[in-house]
Amino acid sequence: MLKTIYQGKELKQCPECGSDRLVKDFYRAEISCAHCGLVLDEELLDSGPDWRSSDTEPSNARAGPPSTLMIHDKGLSTVIDWKNKDIYGKDLSPHRRAQIYRMRKWQSRIRISDALERNLVFALSEIERLSSSLKLPKNIREVAALLYRQVLEKRINKNKTTEGLVAACVYAACRQLKIPRTLDEIEEQSRVDKKEIGRSYRFIMMGLGMKLPLSNPAEYVSRFASQLGLSGSVQTRAISMLEEALQRGLPSGRSPMGLTAAALYLASILENEKRTQRDISEVVKVTEVTVRNRYKELQDTLGIDIKD
DNA sequence: AAGACGAAAGTGGTTGA
DNA sequence: TCAACAACTTTCGTCTT
Numbered sequence: 001m002l003k004t005i006y007q008g009k010e011l012k013q014c015p016e017c018g019s020d021r022l023v024k025d026f027y028r029a030e031i032s033c034a035h036c037g038l039v040l041d042e043e044l045l046d047s048g049p050d051w052r053s054s055d056t057e058p059s060n061a062r063a064g065p066p067s068t069l070m071i072h073d074k075g076l077s078t079v080i081d082w083k084n085k086d087i088y089g090k091d092l093s094p095h096r097r098a099q100i101y102r103m104r105k106w107q108s109r110i111r112i113s114d115a116l117e118r119n120l121v122f123a124l125s126e127i128e129r130l131s132s133s134l135k136l137p138k139n140i141r142e143v144a145a146l147l148y149r150q151v152l153e154k155r156i157n158k159n160k161t162t163e164g165l166v167a168a169c170v171y172a173a174c175r176q177l178k179i180p181r182t183l184d185e186i187e188e189q190s191r192v193d194k195k196e197i198g199r200s201y202r203f204i205m206m207g208l209g210m211k212l213p214l215s216n217p218a219e220y221v222s223r224f225a226s227q228l229g230l231s232g233s234v235q236t237r238a239i240s241m242l243e244e245a246l247q248r249g250l251p252s253g254r255s256p257m258g259l260t261a262a263a264l265y266l267a268s269i270l271e272n273e274k275r276t277q278r279d280i281s282e283v284v285k286v287t288e289v290t291v292r293n294r295y296k297e298l299q300d301t302l303g304i305d306i307k308d
Numbered sequence: 309a310a311g312a313c314g315a316a317a318g319t320g321g322t323t324g325a
Numbered sequence: 326t327c328a329a330c331a332a333c334t335t336t337c338g339t340c341t342t
Contacts, residue, residue, distance in 0.1 A: 276311060287334055
């Protein structure tokens with residue numbers, strides 16, 4: 001397992017708020033707190049085996065299962081042919097025939113479980129690849145893998161692409177563990193498009209009878225803020241504005257991203273670290289127009305006026 | 309010249325008959 | 326299954342700093 005070493009000591013809880021939802025970000029070698037957004041950026045050490053920093057090489061070069069697992073028999077499987085003849089072309093005795101019949105039956109059964117197995121092996125390596133390029137912590141992978149096994153169990157995967165389902169599992173795991181990644185970000189690393197991922201996601205939720213709460217805009221604040229180089233006070237401000245707006249019942253039916261962007265924009269102005277609407281819209285991946293609309297609404301509901 | 313603003317038309321997804 | 330609808334995007338002209 002990975003240990004979080006900070007200033008020589010193992011860190012289990014956020015020094016700021018005490019939350020244990022610490023996120024390790026190997027890309028920037030940072031630890032951040034998923035709860036309050038505090039970012040610690042020193043000496044993130046990795047004491048676990050088998051991790052390659054994926055900074056320098058494409059992340060799909062990551063160590064997966066041995067390749068012999070991917071093609072479990074290396075393409076050399078034996079097939080019992082359908083003719084009831086022996087190798088000399090003679091008919092088989094009834095006893096022999098029955099024996100061969102049973103063997104065929106077993107072989108086809110084994111094939112089915114092979115297919116499932118192979119699917120799972122591929123899916124698991126894909127989960128690994130995806131979450132590794134998304135710099136996701138390990139527990140996400142486990143949750144995603146578990147979800148995928150359930151998908152197979154309930155046969156939700158019928159007529160659907162494995163890649164779409166895998167991406168959806170990863171997305172769902174992120175939502176569940178409140179380590180927010182947007183659909184856009186997952187799409188970037190996956191070979192399937194947003195539409196497909198979203199569809200698979202809904203199938204899974206329906207099939208497993210799950211329901212995940214809408215993602216909370218505040219969860220995204222710290223990550224986007226750090227991408228924009230905004231200070232902690234801006235983050236805190238943005239989060240508290242979001243919370244207040246939420247209490248006043250603003251964000252009904254609005255996309256979380258738009259709200260996050262708006263809150264960041266407002267907070268950046270209020271804290272004198274102004275970013276342009278464009279800067280923010282680029283990072284958050286919504287349009288300037290949406291930023292504008294949302295932040296107007298935010299202003300209205302909160303009764304804030306910016307002029308100084 | 310860059311940023312902010314808002315109108316108008318277009319897009320993709322949801323919902324309800 | 327289809328049409329109405331809300332949220333969001335694209336595009337573009339205008340105003341402000």
